[in-house]
Amino acid sequence: MNNSQDKDRDDQDNNNKLNLIPQRFIEATQKLNTVLLYASLVGIMTGFVGTSFRLTVTAILHQRQVLAVLLQNYPILNYILAIAISGIMGYVAFWLMRRFAPDTGGSGIPQIEGFLDGVFSLHWQRVLPVKFFAGLLTLGSGMILGREGPTIQIGGSVGKMVGDCFRGTKEDLRVLVAAGAGAGLATAFNAPFAGIIFVIEEMRPEFQHPISSLRSVTLACVMATLTTRLMVGQQPVMDITRFDIPQLDSLWIFAILGIFIGIIGYLFNLFLLRALNIFSSLRGLSYQFTGLYVGAIFGLLSLIYYPTTGGGDYTIIWAFDQQISGDVLILVFCIRFILTMISYGSGAPGGIFAPMLALATIFSLGTAREFHSWFPQLLPEPAVLAVAGMGALVAATVRAPLTAIILTVEMTGNYLLILPLLITCLMASMTAHKLGGKPIYSVLLERAIQKKSNQK
Known part of the structure; x- marks a missing residue:
C-alpha cells in the first residue's frame, strides 16, 4: 500500500515539474502534425x-x-425594375436567413468568436450555403455591406467542415475554424498578413499550443491568398496611387485626423447598436418584409446616386478618381453613414469592414482637401491623408489598430505610409476608448449571448 502511495506521489511530482516547463520548450519538441495539412486545405x-x-x-x-x-431611355420602367429587383433580392435573402440559419445574420464574426470562446455551436451544413447565397442577394441588391463578413463566416464554417470530416479533436476544430476565419479575411481583401493579425488581435483565441496553432492560421491565410491570386491576379484590391513618405512636420495633421475619426467611430458604434435595437423590435408585417423595403430603398438609390450604395469599393475609387469638392464628399459621407446604419442594423447578411473603410476614406479625403487649401506646402498630396484615414475607423470601432494598419497597406500597396497610418489609427483607437466606446464585435457578441439566453 505504501509503495502504491509512493508511486502516486512520484507521478504527481513529475506532473508538477512538467507544469513548470515553459510552453515554448514543450512546443519546441513537438513534431508537425496533420492539422497543418488540414489548415492548408x-x-x-x-x-x-x-x-x-x-x-x-x-x-x-x-x-x-x-x-x-x-x-435609360425608359426612366419609369428603369426605376420600377431597379426597386423591384433589389426588393425581391432582399426579401429572399432575409427569408433564407430566418428560415434556415438565423446565425448567418450580420457579419457572422461574433458567431465565429462565440464558437472559439465555447459559447456558440457552428452548424456548417446550413451556415455555408445560406451565408453564400443570402450574402450574394444582399450585396447584389446594393445594400451597404462588405464581402468580408460572409467570407470570414464561410471560412470558419469550412474549417469546421474539414475538422468534422477528418474527425479532429475539439482543439483541432477550434484551430481550423480560426484558420478559416483568417483565410476568409485574407480572401476578401487579398491581404494574408491582415488575416493572420485579425485572428490574433481581434478573435484572440486561447489555444493549447499557441505556436503550432498560429502556424496553421498562417498557412491557411497563405493558401487562401495564393488561390485568390490565381483566380483574380496579384494586384491590390484598391488600385490607387502609391504615395511618397509625408514630411515629418505634417504628421500632426494625421494625429488630428485620427482624433476626428475616433469621435466618428464612437458615434458609429452607438448608432449601429440603436439601429439593431430598432429593427429587432419590429413585429408583424414590418418584420416580415424587412428585406423587401430595405432592398427597395437601395435599388432606388442605386439609380439616383450610385456612390451612396454598395459595399464601398466603387465609392473609394470614385472618390480618388474624381476631383470632387470636400463639401460633396462630406455630404456623401453623411448619407452613407445613415444608410450603413440601415443596412447593417436590419440584420442583413453582410460585413461591416468594407463600409467602414469607405466611410473613413470619403471623410478623410474631404478633410484632406480642406487641409490642403490651408496648408498646401505641408500636404502637397492631399489624397495621402485618405489612405492614412482609411483604416482608422476600423481601428476605432473594432479596436484592432494593427489589423486596420496592415489591411490598409496590403489593400492599397502603400507600404511607405506605415508611420502616418500608425499615428492615425492609434489616435482614432485611443480617442474612441477615451470616449467610452467598446469594441463593436465584443458588444455584438455580448448582445448575441444575451439574445440566446433570453430564448431559453
Whole structure:
C-alpha cells in the first residue's frame, strides 16, 4: 500500500515539474502534425469559395448597371425594375436567413468568436450555403455591406467542415475554424498578413499550443491568398496611387485626423447598436418584409446616386478618381453613414469592414482637401491623408489598430505610409476608448449571448 502511495506521489511530482516547463520548450519538441495539412486545405477551399463569392457579387452588380444603361431611355420602367429587383433580392435573402440559419445574420464574426470562446455551436451544413447565397442577394441588391463578413463566416464554417470530416479533436476544430476565419479575411481583401493579425488581435483565441496553432492560421491565410491570386491576379484590391513618405512636420495633421475619426467611430458604434435595437423590435408585417423595403430603398438609390450604395469599393475609387469638392464628399459621407446604419442594423447578411473603410476614406479625403487649401506646402498630396484615414475607423470601432494598419497597406500597396497610418489609427483607437466606446464585435457578441439566453 505504501509503495502504491509512493508511486502516486512520484507521478504527481513529475506532473508538477512538467507544469513548470515553459510552453515554448514543450512546443519546441513537438513534431508537425496533420492539422497543418488540414489548415492548408481549409485555406484553399476558403480562397476558392470566397473568391467565387466576390466575383459573383461583382458580376451581379455589373449586370444591374448594364440593365440600367439599356433602360435609360425608359426612366419609369428603369426605376420600377431597379426597386423591384433589389426588393425581391432582399426579401429572399432575409427569408433564407430566418428560415434556415438565423446565425448567418450580420457579419457572422461574433458567431465565429462565440464558437472559439465555447459559447456558440457552428452548424456548417446550413451556415455555408445560406451565408453564400443570402450574402450574394444582399450585396447584389446594393445594400451597404462588405464581402468580408460572409467570407470570414464561410471560412470558419469550412474549417469546421474539414475538422468534422477528418474527425479532429475539439482543439483541432477550434484551430481550423480560426484558420478559416483568417483565410476568409485574407480572401476578401487579398491581404494574408491582415488575416493572420485579425485572428490574433481581434478573435484572440486561447489555444493549447499557441505556436503550432498560429502556424496553421498562417498557412491557411497563405493558401487562401495564393488561390485568390490565381483566380483574380496579384494586384491590390484598391488600385490607387502609391504615395511618397509625408514630411515629418505634417504628421500632426494625421494625429488630428485620427482624433476626428475616433469621435466618428464612437458615434458609429452607438448608432449601429440603436439601429439593431430598432429593427429587432419590429413585429408583424414590418418584420416580415424587412428585406423587401430595405432592398427597395437601395435599388432606388442605386439609380439616383450610385456612390451612396454598395459595399464601398466603387465609392473609394470614385472618390480618388474624381476631383470632387470636400463639401460633396462630406455630404456623401453623411448619407452613407445613415444608410450603413440601415443596412447593417436590419440584420442583413453582410460585413461591416468594407463600409467602414469607405466611410473613413470619403471623410478623410474631404478633410484632406480642406487641409490642403490651408496648408498646401505641408500636404502637397492631399489624397495621402485618405489612405492614412482609411483604416482608422476600423481601428476605432473594432479596436484592432494593427489589423486596420496592415489591411490598409496590403489593400492599397502603400507600404511607405506605415508611420502616418500608425499615428492615425492609434489616435482614432485611443480617442474612441477615451470616449467610452467598446469594441463593436465584443458588444455584438455580448448582445448575441444575451439574445440566446433570453430564448431559453
